[in-house]
Every structure is written in C-alpha cells, then in structure tokens.
Amino acid sequence: MRSAMVIASDANDIEAVRKALGAAFRFKAAADVSAALQILDRERYELVFVDLDCLSRHADTHGTEATLQAFQQRHPSIEMVVMTPPHRIRSAVGWVKTGASDYIGYPISHDEVKLVAESIAESILRQSELDYLRDQFWQTDALEVVQTKSPTMAEVFRKIRSVASTRTTVLLVGETGTGKGVMAKLVHQHSNRREARFISVHCGAIPDTLLESELFGHEKGAFTGAVRKKLGKFEIANGGTIFLDEIGTLTPPAQIKLLQVLQDGTFSRVGGEETIHTGARVIAATNADLKALSEAGLFRKDLYYRLNVFPIEIPSLRRRTEDLPHLIEVFLKGLNREFQKSIHDVHPRVIEALARYDWPGNVRELENLLERAYILENSSLLTPAAFPSELFEDQERLAVVPINEHLPLAEARKSALDDFECRYIKALVARNQGRINLSASEAGISTRQLHKLMSKHGIRKEAFRKPSQ
Template sequence: EVLKKIRSVAPTKTTVLLLGETGTGKGVMARLIHAHSNRKENQFIGVHCGAIPDTLMESELFGHEKGAFTGAVKRKLGKFEIAKAGTIFLDEINTITSSTQIKLLQVLQDRTFQPVGGEINIETDARFIAASNCDLREMAESGEFRKDLYYRLNVFPIVLPPLRERKEDIPELVSQFIRQLNLFHAKQISEVHALVLEALDAYDWPGNIRELENLIERAHILETSSTLTPESFPMELFQNQPPITQIALNASKSLAEVRRAGVENIERQYLKEILSINKGRIDASARDAAISTRQLHKLLTKYGIQKSEFK
C-alpha cells in the first residue's frame, strides 16, 4: 500500500508528507519518490532539521549574504537554492522554529525565498517532501505548529507503518538498497537468494527499515558473488529456516560433488563470519579457527574473500 502510493505521487510535483515512528524509513521513501520522479537526474537534498541548531536553520535552508551576521564572511547558498529543480527533503520538520515556519510557508505558497540579509527574491522549482515522527495535526491544533503550514504540507500524506506490518515491501526495499550500495562499493550484485528473502520475511524487524538497511549493507560488503547469499548474513537470521546445506540440492550431480559444494558453502560462511568478528585480522582469525595463517590465506584466495572488506 505504501509503495503503491509512492508510485502514484512520484511523477507529480505534489508536496508529500511522510509520517511514522523513528526507523520506519522516511528518508528511504523520500529517496524512492525522487528516484521514480522526472527529477531523478537533478539534486536530492536531505536536511535533518532536528540536528541543526535553531540559530543556523534559516541560513542552512535559505542561505545568507556576506555580512548578514557575525561570522558570515562570504555568501552561502541555502539548500533550496542548491536543490534548484530537484527534490528537497526536510526530516523532523516538527522541530523547526516559528520564524522558520513562516519563511517555509512563503516558499510553499510563492515558490520564492530571500537569503538571510538579502533583499532579492530567489525562485525555486524544488519538489518538497517533509517528514515527521510526531503527530503534526495534533501539534497544529495545540498551537505548537502553524496550521497554515500544516495544511500546505498535508497535501499528500503517507503514513509509514512499522516494517513488521508491511513485509510485502521488503523485496523492493532490498533492491533499492542494493542499487545504492553497488554505486558506493563498485560491485554488481543483482539478485538475492530465495532463502534470504524467506528469512527476511520471517523476521520481526524491531529496528524497522534502518535495521534492514544495515543488514543489507553488511551482507553487501561480505558478498563475493553477484547474488546476496545466506553466507553473507548472520546465522541467527536463519535459525528458523532449513540448514543451508539443504538448499538447492542438484540431483543430477554425484554425491561427491554435492558433498563438496556443501562443505565449500559452510567453509565460505565460516571464514566470513570469523573475519567479521576479528575485523579482518588474519592472526586472530587463524588462531580462532585453529589453523595456520598460511592455511587461512590459501582458503581466502580459494573463495575470493578479501580481508580488507572486514576492517
């Protein structure tokens, strides 16, 4: 349901308000909207409002002119000006001050803003996405948040339930994470093993999407093939699943070939796990495995595993 709404609103210019508890993936959804929009070739600018001091918020969003205040030694571009015809995402918008709310209202109404200390209006065509982990309607009713700004933001609200309540979104989220990680780590991982998807679906996700993203990133670093395999994930994830050695047995092969493949799977998983525990240190890993460092080097070469991936 969430992804269906995102696909519907992504191609438009409509302002989107993402609502949900911490870790439900508001930032991920904002990037997904941008990626499926006709602005995807332009900038995506994310601003974590709760992490910026109140005194710097207006300068951060709208920029400032040289000499606008003490320490403003040169002109600074704000996030709206940098975003241009792209997308700007304001996370935890519920934390901004009333003076910033007024300026933000002007941007949404007139599509113009003034840098701090400036006199000339600057136009913006940025697509606006906001997010809050608090009930903005309740804040507006109590006077903690401007009602007129709330109504401007609440054009297309999307409530993000915890991941455990929308597990049908997991495959697409995983694909999104893999695409991003491929860019950063120069890998070409394109598939996810069926057993991994089953295990992800069976898990309760107390850490929501943030936990899923971290798990996929760890597996992406460890993986040496083009498919995310069970060996690259923590063993605990599969505690309710069939043992890995029971997966995808090929009856056309001989018993010796199947046995060898099973041993190799276990060895590969074991080596990755022990290197991860020891942060890539060969001496410590060899000691824990009760083998020589020379034997460990030979095994790492055999399976194409790089110790640098675990540091």
C-alpha cells in the same frame, strides 16, 4: 470481446478450435497464411492458431522469420499457436523458439485449446502490467524499488505515480527507517524536474542557530561568522526538488519562512531585504504526528495544512513482511557489488527469524543487519551464525509495559510510549557503549535529537561507557 483466427485447410480442425473457444471470442478462419495476412490487413486478431503445414509452405517461399514478422508487423501484440501432429512436435518447438507463443497437438483437444488460450491471456496481462511499469512510468533504475507484494505498499506507489508529475507539495509520513528518502527521490525522478537538482536537507541534523541560514542563505555580515554571502538550499534547488526530512524539528523562524515559500514561492536571505523567488518543489517527511504537534502549539497549524496537501503514509516493515524476500535479494545484490563476494541466498532458519522479528528500525535496520551478517559470513549463504543470537530465541521476549487503567486513554497511551522510548534509548546507548554518534545513526535520528531524548528521560551516556574510557 477477445478475438481469434484459425489458419488451416481442414474444416474439422477449424470447427474444433471454434467450439473450444466458444462465444467469448470473435472468430475468423483462413485457408492459408497469405489469405490470413490479407484479413489481418483489414482486421485485428489477438490470437492465431495456425497449422504447421500452412506455416511451412509459406516459410519455404518467404523464410521462417519473415513469415512470423509478416504477422507481427501487422499487429505487434499478436500471439501465435502452432497446431502440429505428434511426429512433428520438434518442428513446432522450433517455431516457438523463433517467436511463436505455444503449440498444441492433433487431434484438437477442447481442453488443450482453452488452457493455451487462458495461459496466453494471463501472460499478456502480466506482460502488459510490466510494460506499464517499465515504459509508461517507472524509470529502469527504479524497477527494483517498486516491486512489492504488499497491497499497502502498492498503494504508496500508486499515489507516487499520481502526484509525481505535478507541482504539489508531498508529505511523507512514516516511522524511522521506512524509506521516506527513497520515496522522495522516486517522486523527483519521475517528475518533469528529473533533470534539475534534488536537494536533501535533514532538518534535525542542523543546529537550530544555523538552520534558517542553511535553508534560505544569509548575507555577508548577517551574524557573527557570516564573512561572505551564502546561498541557501531553496535558492540552489530552484526549478528542482527540495526534500525536507524530519520537518517537525524546524525552528519557529524557519517555519515562518517555509510557510511564505509554500504560499508564494518567495523568501529573503538572513540579514537581507531582497525578495528571492524559488520554483523548488517541496517534499517533506516526518516520523512525528505533525497534526498533534500543531494542536499542542509545537508546530504552526497553517504550515501543517500547507504541507499536508498530498500526504503519503509509508508502512512499517512489520506491515509488509511479504516483501522481505525481495528486499533481502536487493540488498544482497548491492553487497555483492560493493564487497565483491558471492552470497546470493539466506538460510531458511534466518528467513523464519526475520519474518518473526518486529523491526523497530524498519528497512534501514534490515539493511544494516544484512550488511553485518554479510561481512561475518564465510560461506555462500547467510547462516544463523552470522546474525545476533536473539533472533533465534524460541520464546519471544515481550516487553511488559505497566498499564494504569485509572488514567484516560490518551494519558495511558502517552505513558506507555514514554516508557518504550526510555527503554529503547537505554538499550541502544548501552549496546553502543555510550557512543552517541553511532547510536543516533542506528536509530535514524540526529545526535541533537538523541541528546534531547536522553535529557528528557534522564539518561547519561557516561553510565554506559566501559570503565577504561
């Protein structure tokens, strides 16, 4: 039950507030501030309606700030509403500026009392939620990241809050560009390992022949070129967190060693016999279906189950378009700091176009698109002229995928996905005129992965280069 107190000398005013609040409130009255403070020494009341004359008399002796502090020292969360005659509203506003929550006028209106009480209750709820985010869990520098209007994304942050303080292995699943790396750092920053190292390894960007050495280290002479002992990432990350991005690209030998690490926290360097212990926590990420890969024999099933202890699916940007305005604001702040320009707004037509766009590259694509427009823009807001013209075409260009209804569903789906993959890679490489590094970067994959996809679909970079190259 909520609680309220009225401080007034007029019994009619006290009764009017009591009736307005109704039976939902535990109620108490006091004739002056001193009497009210004595009551507050024994009991807690969250809402106090106080007559302006009562406040002024106490303040004449003790001072304005001291009078408010006397209430707040007893109960820091107390909310005060000043009751004032119309001709003294300016004085009531002064009390609000000093620290009171609101004011109401005489004669007492039942509707006004209820409205003020409900407004303060909503404000307390919002503030308590913000306080929880600020003080109970999220670090200050993470507050921009965790703001969301998407229920799906809010569930992601709820799961991160639940798992961050544990040692549990986390598997982040989501499309390329959804921010899996950001989420991994968020888990680390809010764990009890936050002061230790956070080591990030993009498994798909390391050649197969070096991957095992990169993760677990090697002894001198273990292979040609191993001229000295090297510590692996698991050894360096001991006591901290190691983030394994694109875990689905791990080589079979590396998968075996990772399984051992997850089982008992031990491994050996390449070419070594010494058993090394690591207390590193593993956070893995993938844009592939590891379960499907394991069932197809392309990924160890036992490793999949070890990794899949606490899966968190990061939604694509097209599933959280309500967050577009906030993401745009955050990216613009960063760009203003980096380039020392002053662009704080986006043309409404651009906002509409971005909301309609399908975002195959997700948040990373949005960031890249905004950076390009920011560099091109000469005004104080991002205009359509700074963005690709395709965004503003009246008719959406729908890619028609041929459907063979005679195939089983699984085969038909695979055929459609292969068709999309092929067209996407062709369009990407063509736009970048055969430049593999740039194409891979925009796609959010390694050059090795891009080469594999091009080879799979018979795509040659030479076909997209300018004649002069």
